[in-house]
Amino acid sequence: MDDKKAAILSxxxxxxxxxxxxxxDRDSADDLVQDCLERALVRLDNWQTGESPRRWLFTIMHHxxxxxxxxxxxxxxxxxxxxxxxxxxxxxxxxxxxxxxREIIDALQAISPDRRAALVMVAIEGFSYAEAANILGVxxxxxxxxxxxxxxxxxxxxxxxxxxxxxxxxEK
Amino acid sequence: MTRRDFSERDIxxxxxxxxxxEERMAYDAWLEADPEMKARxxxxxxxxxxxxxxxxxxxxxxxxxxxxxxVFGEAPVKVSAWRxxxxxxxxxxxxxxxxxxxxxxxxxxxxxxxxGDDDQLAEQAIAAHVxxxxxxxxxxxxxxxxxxxxxTWLSNRVGLKLxxxxxxxxxxxxxxxxxxPAGEQGKAAMLLYEDAKGERIxxxxxxxxxxxxxGTYTAEGGGPEAVYWxxxxxxxxxxxxxxxxxxxxxxxxxxxxxxxxxxx
Numbered sequence: 001m002d003d004k005k006a007a008i009l010s011x012x013x014x015x016x017x018x019x020x021x022x023x024x025d026r027d028s029a030d031d032l033v034q035d036c037l038e039r040a041l042v043r044l045d046n047w048q049t050g051e052s053p054r055r056w057l058f059t060i061m062h063h064x065x066x067x068x069x070x071x072x073x074x075x076x077x078x079x080x081x082x083x084x085x086x087x088x089x090x091x092x093x094x095x096x097x098x099x100x101x102r103e104i105i106d107a108l109q110a111i112s113p114d115r116r117a118a119l120v121m122v123a124i125e126g127f128s129y130a131e132a133a134n135i136l137g138v139x140x141x142x143x144x145x146x147x148x149x150x151x152x153x154x155x156x157x158x159x160x161x162x163x164x165x166x167x168x169x170x171e172k
Numbered sequence: 173m174t175r176r177d178f179s180e181r182d183i184x185x186x187x188x189x190x191x192x193x194e195e196r197m198a199y200d201a202w203l204e205a206d207p208e209m210k211a212r213x214x215x216x217x218x219x220x221x222x223x224x225x226x227x228x229x230x231x232x233x234x235x236x237x238x239x240x241x242x243v244f245g246e247a248p249v250k251v252s253a254w255r256x257x258x259x260x261x262x263x264x265x266x267x268x269x270x271x272x273x274x275x276x277x278x279x280x281x282x283x284x285x286x287x288g289d290d291d292q293l294a295e296q297a298i299a300a301h302v303x304x305x306x307x308x309x310x311x312x313x314x315x316x317x318x319x320x321x322x323x324t325w326l327s328n329r330v331g332l333k334l335x336x337x338x339x340x341x342x343x344x345x346x347x348x349x350x351x352x353p354a355g356e357q358g359k360a361a362m363l364l365y366e367d368a369k370g371e372r373i374x375x376x377x378x379x380x381x382x383x384x385x386x387g388t389y390t391a392e393g394g395g396p397e398a399v400y401w402x403x404x405x406x407x408x409x410x411x412x413x414x415x416x417x418x419x420x421x422x423x424x425x426x427x428x429x430x431x432x433x434x435x436x
Contacts, residue, residue: 005243005244008243009235009240009243009244012235012239012240012243013230013231013232013233013235014231016230016233016235016239017227017230017231020227020230021223021227030236030238030239033239034238034239034242037239037242037243038242041242041243100222100225100226101222101225101226102226104219104222104223104226105226105227108223120223122188123187123188123220123223123224124220124223124224124227128188128189128190129188129190144181144184144185147184147188148180148181148184151184151216151219154219155215155216155219158219
């Protein structure tokens with residue numbers, strides 16, 4: 001039991017990194033990780049010995065993320081309602097964030113959640129296509145097309161933001 | 173060596189370490205001969221490096237105490253249905269992204285998946301409405317004729333001072349109310365109202381909430397709409413199949429009175 005908990009604990013930094021790429025705001029990302037951990041602990045028995053805790057935890061977290069995104073999506077109107085002051089603007093995770101890293105994280109937030117998850121899972125978290133497809137519960141072909149589209153989308157967004165930045169510089 | 177035709181797809185595979193080793197040399201030669209593809213590959217590599225750099229710091233941050241606590245703390249209480257509000261920030265991010273990228277609308281693929289067990293207030297309120305508002309004789313446990321008892325009883329059970337709103341100005345009269353489960357272990361009060369034409373709406377009120385949110389919600393397959401408010405310590409949803417403006421008007425009036433009652 002405690003071995004399992006120790007294994008889970010050692011995955012937290014990775015779960016936090018993944019959550020941060022999905023959600024940007026540090027507290028929200030940690031809320032997602034906490035939900036994931038709580039869910040994992042009540043289902044500790046579902047975790048088969050020998051199975052990688054990483055894959056198991058990422059699968060749990062991904063389901064939480066996608067379920068909620070689906071709800072948010074269906075609740076489009078809720079997203080458009082004015083939130084209480086301070087809620088709408090997610091606090092930047094780090095004051096020392098460079099422009100470049102802020103831009104890339106912003107761009108990542110703007111691509112569709114499915115593509116974001118697929119891309120991050122492979123490009124940052126280092127899962128193989130087979131592992132990532134398994135975690136995301138999609139066929140490998142779907143995973144590959146999400147990654148390819150995600151990269152293209154990201155590139156377009158980064159081009160847009162650097163274009164806007166250069167326009168701002170010209171205007172000064 | 174058999175040469176196969178490479179394509180953009182292989183750029184991704186090479187980048188992600190999925191290109192078979194024996195194809196690597198042929199791939200490199202292909203890339204070298206195609207400036208456009210070579211530039212694309214270089215760009216993806218640069219973007220990936222930027223992504224990794226932007227997120228690298230997270231790995232070095234100390235694990236927050238609350239997460240450590242979640243693993244090693246007391247036996248976990250069941251995940252509270254409405255504690256999590258991170259999705260709110262995700263919703264806000266969608267709005268910001270849409271605005272921030274000059275109207276660029278991220279195409280969100282719809283995902284078909286059954287709901288998790290973290291059902292939301294609105295879903296529970298709609299489910300209750302669908303079941304009980306359709307009942308002719310057994311819609312409520314305590315009728316409006318016994319309003320004082322209804323209010324006292326529900327207030328005690330739910331743990332909020334409940335005053336049944338007066339929606340007469342909106343054309344709705346109280347039919348009565350009942351006690352329902354809410355969230356994982358909580359309780360909710362359902363107050364049922366009816367207008368002269370027999371159109372019914374219900375108010376679903378619970379103390380089981382620690383999130384802050386408001387909005388409207390309709391189940392995927394259509395059906396009644398819920399207008400809901402969540403706040404710390406109480407949450408309310410008004411459910412009905414009225415035209416949106418009318419439901420919204422009724423909901424605001426009901427919520428205003430409920431809130432006045434709760435904080436009185």
